[in-house]
Amino acid sequence: MMPLISNWRNTPPCQASIAQRYWLKRSGALTSGLKKLGHVQITVLNESCTSLKEEDSIAIQIPVHTPIWVREIMMSIDNTPCIWARSITPLSAAQSVWKGIRQLQTRPLADMLYHDPSITRSMFECINIKQSTVLRHTHQRYFNTPLPTDYYARRSVFQRAKQPLMVTECFLPAFWLLLNKQINYRF
Template sequence: MPHAAPTDLPNWLLASQLHPPPAAEIYSWLFVNQDSLTQRLIELSADHFSVLPLNESWQRLRSDECAALNVAEGSQGWVREVYLRGHQQPWVFARSVAARSALEESDMGLDQLGSRSLGELLFSNPAFARGPLQASRYPANWLPEAVRSADLWARRSCFSRGTLSVLVAEVFLPAFWVAARLKP
C-alpha cells in the first residue's frame, strides 16, 4: 500500500483536541464507549458479524505508527488489515500494527488469528492496558480500493503489555454509518 505524502498524514487528536467535535452520535462511536468495538458491532449486526482478513505480513511501518509505538522511523512491523463486517458488508477497515522486535520477544501469536477478531483477544487479556483513543480523518489512499473514500472518520489506540504495544486503527466506512442510521 502506498505511503501518503507528509501533507496527507492523519492528524490524530484526543477528544479534548477536536475542534469542532463531530456530531454527538459520531463522537460516541469514536470516544464515549471504550469497550470492544467488536462487541458493539456484534450487537449492531444482531450477531451477523464477521472478520475478513485482507493482509497480514511484515512491513515497514508508517511514520505515524512508528511515532505512536515509540520506535525508530522506518521500523519493520507486523501489519494486519481486516474488514469488520456486518451482514457480510464491510463496516470498518481495521489496521493493527506491532513493532517486529517487541512482537518477536513476546509470546503473542498475533499471526495465528485468522478470521478471529484481534479486539476479542486484546480485551479478553487483562494484561493489556489500553491507551487513550485518538481520532482523525483517514487518508483515502491508505484504504483498500474497494472502499476508498475521502474524509472517513477513524480512531486508534495502543494496547500495551510489557514491552509489546499493538496499535489498532479502525476506520468507519460509509456502510457502517448507514447500518447505524447516522450521517457522518
Template sequence: MGIADRWGLRAWLSAPGSLSKRLAATGRRYEVQVLRQTVAPLRLQERAALGLPPRGLTVVREVLLRVDGVPLVWARSAVHGDSLKGPWKAVNGLGSRPLGHLLYDDPRIHRSELRPRRVTRHGATWLQMAAQWREATGEDPPAMMQWSRNSVFTRHGKQLRVMELFVPDVALRDPGPIRRKTRARR
C-alpha cells in the same frame, strides 16, 4: 470534531471496550475479512505512537469488519517484529478471528486513550484503504469515510497500535447496551 458529530460518529469514535463486540451487537453475523498481513514499513503516526527505532521488522494486519455482509470499518494494526516473539505472538495466528478477542480477554493488557483523527483523502492511509476496499468489495469506499480512532495496547512493555477507519453509516447502527463479561474472583 464537528463533522463527526453531525454524522453521529462521536459515540463510535469514543466508545470504550471491544469494537468487535459493539459492531456484532448491531446485526446477526459479524465477520473479519483479512485483507493483508505482512511485514511492512511503519507509517509516521505508527512510529510515533509505538516509540520504535527507525529499523526493524513490523507486522501489519489490515482487515474489513463486516456486519451482515456490509463493510463498516477498515482497521490496521501494527506491531514491531520483536514483540511477535514475546507478548504479541498470538497476533500471527489470528486469521479471521477478531483482534478484540486477544486484547480484551487479558487483564495484563492496557489500552491508551482513544485518539480520534480525520484521515485525509490523499494520504497514504486513505489510499491504501481505498485500494483494498475496491478489491474486496468491487466498489469505491464512501467518499466521506474519513474519521478514524487510534489507540495503543501495551502488554509487558511491548506495544501494538490499532487504527480503525469508520464508514459514516455506522452511526445509524445502535448496538444497545453492551454486556461486559465479568471475571470470577479467585
C-alpha cells in the same frame, strides 16, 4: 529534517455527529458493540511484514523503518463492509509477547486483548482519514474510490510487557448508514 506533527487528536473532529463521536470514543471491544447491530464477519485483507512509517512511529514511539507486523481486516455487519482495521506491532513483538496476532485468522483481536489484565490501553485518538497519509494510501489500495467527507478513524495503543500494539479502526460510510437504519439502536 523537521519532526512530523501528528494530525491525530484526543477528541473527535468537531464536525462529527453525536453518533460518530460516540463510536469514535466507545470503550471496550469494538466487535462486541458491532454484534449488537447484526452478524459480524471478519475478513483478513493482509498480514505481512513491512517497515514502520513516520506517522505511526509517533504513536508507538518506535524508530521509523523498524520492521513491523501488519494485520488489516474488514469487519462486515450482515454482509455489509462497515469497518476496516489495521493493527501494527514491532516484528520482534509479533514473534514474542504479541505472537497471538499472527494466529488469529478471522477471529477478532479482542479475543486476545480483553482477557489479560497485564495489557493496558491508551486513550483513543481520532482523525478524518483525509489527514492521514498511511490511512489514505491503505484506503486507496483496498477501495480505489474517492475519500468520503465524513470518513473517520480512531486508534489506540495496547501495551504488554512494554511492547506496543496499535489498533486503528476506520468507519466506512456504510456503517453510519446501517446505524441510521437501526430504529431501536441507542448509544
